[in-house]
Amino acid sequence: MTDNDAAWYVYRGEGSQHDGFDRLPPPPPWREFDGEVLSGSEEDLRSVGEVRPGTATRAETYRPEKSVVEKVNAALYLRRPLLVTGQPGTGKSTLAYSIAWELGLGPVLSWSITSRSSLQDSLYRYDAVGRLQEANLRRLSSEPGPPTTSVGPFVTLGPLGTALVARHRPRVLLIDEFDKGDIDLANDLLNVLEEGQFTIPELAREEGDDPVPLTTDDGATTLVRGGRVRARAFPIIIITSNGERVFPPAFLRRCQEVTIPLPGEAKLKEIVRTQLGPETLAATEQLCTEFATLRDASGGLPTDLLLNAAFLYVAGSEEDQGKRMMARRLIREARSGQS
Incomplete structure (x- = not known):
């Protein structure tokens, strides 16, 4: 591979960190998003540490094949998810950590798929029971003010919801072992992958247009206006599969596909x-x-x-x-x- 061959690479997979992400050109017109970046959406990221010790070492020592590097960069340019298949132990999930570490995009958000996984849980969770209990406690207490409480403290963004928060630089989201999920999960994801947004009806109904602080999946805090979470920089989504299921053509059309070969x-x-x-x-x-x-x-x-x-x-x-x-x-x- 000559230097000219790799001149377009943003991600190199060579075990060194750099600021090459800033060289990424603007997205194609059909993948532009206009989410409003509110104060606090990016600053909180600096205080978030890796959940699992040793991830930086895994990322630094990972060496993908040239074909994998090329597909990663194609996904970055096109703002599309990368569907990574291969046998267990070939480094499919480590690829996500390598991208985030090399390009300085913060800790990886992770959504590990099981047969019970749902799109709703990956976007946000609303603790209606907790809010009702809080309202009842206020009603019974002598504290001044109305007995109702704000919705915001009872809404937590899931890993996909956190990845879609509007930022100038994207987060990396690992959707791991996607073929373990329900057969309809791929179809459920289609609209979110295409539109890069979703609505939280509980916020939209009650909080108006003022920014509301929400807890993110990694424990940070972000602001959301009008109950709508809409990306600005589309997240870097790595979807891994062990090749145990054939996904719908409509889902595959929205992804870049790559297979990690067994190492010689x-x-x-x-x-x-x-x-x-x-x-x-x-x-x-x-x-x-x-x-x-x-x-x-x-x-x-x-x-x-x-x-x-x-x-x-x-x-x-x-x-x-x-x-x-x-x-x-x-x-x-x-x-x-x-x-």
Whole structure:
């Protein structure tokens, strides 16, 4: 790949942070959004830390294939979600952390899909019972003022709702294992992905046009006017799938698709080197070769299995042969479980 080939890249996947996001050109006319950026929508992001320790290390050491980098950049330019498929352990979810870390877009918002996941919960949650209890307490107390309470404190934006808050720079949202969801979930998402907005009826009915502070999914606070959340910079949405379901054509048309391939032996060794260091790679090169051979014969093993085995192989005393045999057993037993 020449420098000219990569000149258009905003995301590079090379393990270094930079301000290249500011070089991203304006969106195509059909993907422009005009959400109002209210004071407080971006400043709160600075105080939000990563929920899971070690995510920065995962992001920094991640090395995607050229085909993946190209599709990420296409999604960035077109302001479209990226649908990432591949076998478990190929780094589908880590891609989201890599993008956010490299481009300085703050902590990743995460929506982990289960069979009970609904679009409503991902947008916002309204605690009607809590509001009623608060109103009753006020009615029974001697505090002056009306017994009713504002809706705002009882509305919490979900991960997708938080991602759609109007900002000058987008947030990164990981929608993980999307094929685990209900069969209608993809169709439910279509309008939000196309329009980049949604309405909170409870706010729209009662709060008027004044900005209302809401708690976001990551614990920060943002302002929403008129009960409508509308993006300005469309969020960077990474949707992962294990390839267990065929999605509707209308949903696929709104996404950029990419498949992360199983890493070859050379790539596996590079992963061990970046994650655990060159000394570990030097001690476990044969283990990497064995893993690649067994994985190809079994039809696929997760890459994190190799990392676990390599870590165990070099941990503690180098003279402990029993520990090294156990590291090899981890791989062999996993292979037998696949067959």
